[in-house]
Amino acid sequence: xxxxxxxxxxxxxxxxxxxxxxxxxxxxxxxxxxxxxxxxxxxxxxxxxxxxxxxxxxxxxxxxxxxxxxxxxxxxxxxxxxxxxxxxxxxxxxxxxxxxxxxxxxxxxxxxxxx
Amino acid sequence: xxxxxxxxxxxxxxxxxxxxxxxxxxxxxxxxxxxxxxxxxxxxxxxxxxxxxxxxxxxxxxxxxxxxxxxxxxxxxxxxxxxxxxxxxxxxxxxxxxxxxxxxxxxxxxxxxxx
Numbered sequence: 001x002x003x004x005x006x007x008x009x010x011x012x013x014x015x016x017x018x019x020x021x022x023x024x025x026x027x028x029x030x031x032x033x034x035x036x037x038x039x040x041x042x043x044x045x046x047x048x049x050x051x052x053x054x055x056x057x058x059x060x061x062x063x064x065x066x067x068x069x070x071x072x073x074x075x076x077x078x079x080x081x082x083x084x085x086x087x088x089x090x091x092x093x094x095x096x097x098x099x100x101x102x103x104x105x106x107x108x109x110x111x112x113x114x115x
Numbered sequence: 116x117x118x119x120x121x122x123x124x125x126x127x128x129x130x131x132x133x134x135x136x137x138x139x140x141x142x143x144x145x146x147x148x149x150x151x152x153x154x155x156x157x158x159x160x161x162x163x164x165x166x167x168x169x170x171x172x173x174x175x176x177x178x179x180x181x182x183x184x185x186x187x188x189x190x191x192x193x194x195x196x197x198x199x200x201x202x203x204x205x206x207x208x209x210x211x212x213x214x215x216x217x218x219x220x221x222x223x224x225x226x227x228x229x230x
Contacts, residue, residue, distance in 0.1 A: 033217075035218075041222070043220040045218060045219070048217055089158055093160075093218075104218060106152075106159070108158065108159050109158050109159070109160075
């Protein structure tokens with residue numbers, strides 16, 4: 001069964017540095033998402049992306065964050081000037097177009113540790 | 116705004132017994148979807164079961180079943196014949212048809228299956 005893949009599985013970065021988290025959604029999917037889970041807390045929505053633009057974002061997704069689909073397969077989350085509180089598990093998810101009744105397919109996540 | 120509440124932070128069950136995890140939600144939408152996701156220590160997000168709000172029949176998936184009470188906005192998960200591999204964090208999630216495919220998650224219930 002096709003899967004959403006995320007790299008790296010664990011990223012350690014110095015505070016203040018920029019980090020790029022990578023995701024390869026399922027190939028025929030057109031909706032893409034990033035979620036964040038701070039340790040011990042619930043999964044929080046960050047942003048959704050469709051047709052090469054952000055369709056919805058949460059209040060967490062401020063100017064520090066950006067997303068991009070640089071080619072036909074990758075979907076990236078860039079975090080600029082990282083802070084200690086950015087340490088979390090980041091999940092990528094994707095969905096086929098128009099499939100509201102289909103669950104989002106999640107990747108295994110990238111654990112981001114800010115030192 | 117949609118909210119999802121899981122009032123049981125931790126639960127435990129003896130192996131082979133049955134356990135029920137509770138979830139309530141709040142929405143003004145009439146058409147929506149509800150999900151239970153399992154997150155084992157490996158941190159993956161794995162779909163357990165889903166329910167369409169327009170269906171009156173409760174969803175069942177092998178040992179997993181739900182009790183969906185639309186009027187009460189309640190969506191509990193029953194795990195029968197609990198197995199050690201069921202030990203995980205369980206998240207209830209809501210997806211409305213007017214919210215751009217965005218998921219809203221509860222805070223999770225940590226389930227431990229005791230041998």
